[in-house]
Amino acid sequence: MADVVTVPQVQPVQPALRFLRVVPGILLLAAVGYAGKLLEQNVGAYAKAHHWTFPNIEYVLWAIILGLAISNTVGVPEIFRTGVATYEFWLKAGIVLLGARFLLGDILKLGGVSLVLVALEIVGSLAFMTFLGRLFKLKPKLTTLLAVGSAVCGVSAIIATKGAIEADDEDSSFSIAAILALGALALFTFPVIGHFLHLSDKAYGLWAGLGVDNTAEATAAGALYSDAAGKLAVLVKSTRNAMIGFVVLAYAIYWASKGQAQAVGNKAVFLWQKFPKFVLGFLFISVLATYHFFNKDQVGALANLSRWAFLLTFAGVGLRTNFSDMRKQGLRPFAVGAIGEVVIAGFTLGLVYGASKIFGW
């Protein structure tokens, strides 16, 4: 008879230690973000005082550029990495707090329009990316991950789909790298194109929310254009995020029917698990604001809290983007992603133009 020796598992890290581990990275996010804010205030004033012609660069771009410079030169030391990864947390908290600046009527009006455009964007993007994946002879599950990442919401959608369709780690790394690299490019190209085409804040915000894949990059691309465009980009992107469960469920059922993934049990539970809860938080705060739970000063305070949270997010976007890591992932998935993104950006711009004509924006 075999003796069974029970060895206690390694104890999980204590909550206090876990908290201490994130502190250096959060301080780095705050330092980079605040440096971006100081640069915005001071560089313009300095250039003006010395009669230089210098474009007005917003704190959003400074924070991202500083983060990129650190990440791609000295790199982010190990001690900061856990804390830097919290930028997603700040992004979601910032979106919830931003809800105070939306009245429910605006959300229903804009959300209704964006819901139709989001549905068209998702169907068009999934179809085109699937076609492109087949054309380039990518692995079918890699194609699925790239399609979901481009159509719905970047990294979160890829991670959710990876688990549901039992895709390889390598495929998800490829897809995430491609989506992140393309998101970084969108940050710099979308505002330039928007200004070139003289898009209104509303049209641009809608386009950034529809065309940029990752939520952090969509928020930053919107904020780079204007405050109003940033607000709308977040609303549209959140509408896209809300669709994640349905798209992942559809793919999970498809791959299960081919015997290459586990069958989905309770579909309602599946949808709830995949549903981004911050969208509910955003709606809840906007309901409170609509019914005057907060006075005007308090709405201003919540808006500023949201800006601070986004400041940490923008610093994180720069700090976690490493171009040499992305190069290692190979060219083919990146090429598929790039072609797809250019076509999707053109397609969503067409949708926005159509909506602008109909609604007179």
Place this chain on the structure above:
Amino acid sequence: MSTEVAASKPESGWKLSLDTWAVVVALLLALLVRMGVFKHIPW
């Protein structure tokens, strides 16, 4: 005589997703602003 080594399962804790934590923290901050704990947040 062979000896099997089995790891005892840790107690499954009450875990919230990052998403839910972000909502909880944001709502808590909103409540503190509403209660007047944070009167003015500068930008």
